[in-house]
Amino acid sequence: MKFLSWNILHGGGTRCAKICSAIKNHNPHVVVLSEFRNNANGAHIRTQLLKSGYIHQWVTGANEEENAVCVLSKIPGSVKVFHYTNYTYKNNILKINLDAINIYAVYMPHKKKHKLFELLNEELKDNIPSIILGDLNTGENFIDQKGDSFWYTKQFKDLKENGYPDAFRIMNGDKKEYSWFSHQGNGFRYDHILIHQDLTPLIESCNYLHEWR
Numbered sequence: 001m002k003f004l005s006w007n008i009l010h011g012g013g014t015r016c017a018k019i020c021s022a023i024k025n026h027n028p029h030v031v032v033l034s035e036f037r038n039n040a041n042g043a044h045i046r047t048q049l050l051k052s053g054y055i056h057q058w059v060t061g062a063n064e065e066e067n068a069v070c071v072l073s074k075i076p077g078s079v080k081v082f083h084y085t086n087y088t089y090k091n092n093i094l095k096i097n098l099d100a101i102n103i104y105a106v107y108m109p110h111k112k113k114h115k116l117f118e119l120l121n122e123e124l125k126d127n128i129p130s131i132i133l134g135d136l137n138t139g140e141n142f143i144d145q146k147g148d149s150f151w152y153t154k155q156f157k158d159l160k161e162n163g164y165p166d167a168f169r170i171m172n173g174d175k176k177e178y179s180w181f182s183h184q185g186n187g188f189r190y191d192h193i194l195i196h197q198d199l200t201p202l203i204e205s206c207n208y209l210h211e212w213r
Contacts, residue, residue, distance in 0.1 A: 001075075004028035005191060006212075007107070007135040007180075010067065011037030012045060020048040022212050030098075031072040034107035034135040034191075039064035046072070060091035069107045069134060071096050077103075082119065089114045095123065101199070106134035108152070110190075117155035121162070129196040132164060137190050144189035145178070164194040167206040179208055 004026060012019050023031055031054065036042055038059060046057055054072035058079040062068035068091045071079075080095040089109050093116055096103040104123070108116055124130060138156045141148035150156075160166060168177075168189075178187030193206060 001030065002026075002028040003030050003032070003103075003131065003133060003193065005032045005034070005105075005133040005135075005193060007034045007191060008045075009035055011035065011039060011041045013041065016041050016044050017048075020045055020052075023049060024052050026209070029074050030096075030103065032103075032105040032133050033070045033072070034105075035067040036070035036107075037064055037067065038062055042070065046070070058094055058096060060094060062091035066091060067107060067109070068092055069094055069105045071103070071105045073098075085119070087115055087119055088112075089116060092116060093119065100129075101196075102128050102130040104130060104132045104134075106132060106136060108135065108137045110137045111151055117152055117159070120159065121155075124159075124162070124164070129199050130164075131196070131199070132159070132194040133192070135191050139189045139192070143174075146186065150188075159194055163197045165197060165200060167193040167195045167200075167203055168208075170195075170200055170203060171206045177208055 008019055049072050053074050056073040056076050059070045060068045060081055061083060071094055075098055077096045077098040082090045082093060092107045092109065094105045096105065104120060120132065136156065138150045138152040139145060141150050141153055178189050179191040180188050
């Protein structure tokens with residue numbers, strides 16, 4: 001199985017056609033889009049990918065101006081949303097069950113107060129092997145960035161120490177690589193795939209697709 005996680009920035013804007021083309025060419029089985037929006041651009045992305053075999057699609061109930069998350073899959077599954085909770089930014093996480101595994105598609109808002117990491121840790125107590133992927137907007141200071149400006153570093157480390165190691169680090173060691181760059185050229189590895197420790201022998205590769213930038 002091939003998974004693709006992509007922060008498309010503010011719903012994709014005028015880049016939607018190119019985003020769809022890139023996804024089709026890469027041909028993953030499951031796509032997680034963060035900063036997805038339930039607007040005309042979002043409908044365009046979903047329609048185009050539907051035509052390419054992504055017939056299983058799940059989104060949250062976020063309004064059209066809100067950055068959220070969308071999952072598109074060629075593999076059938078079932079969804080759990082968290083609308084019933086009183087968590088802030090509850091539209092920023094989806095749980096997709098693909099029979100043998102769960103996928104948690106996430107978009108953690110940047111430097112905002114939330115308890116989505118606590119929600120994840122509570123969910124993961126069911127012990128079903130899971131994959132967490134998306135824009136977590138955090139990492140390890142001085143490792144996933146040069147400085148120490150990340151929020152939620154403890155919660156990020158707790159996930160890894162509680163049986164969800166970083167797929168990129170498993171395959172690439174201490175390699176310095178970033179998924180977002182500021183206007184000043186500073187790099188940050190905000191986007192991650194954390195995978196249950198029992199699934200790590202199945203990983204064949206984990207990398208970033210910088211050519212799409």
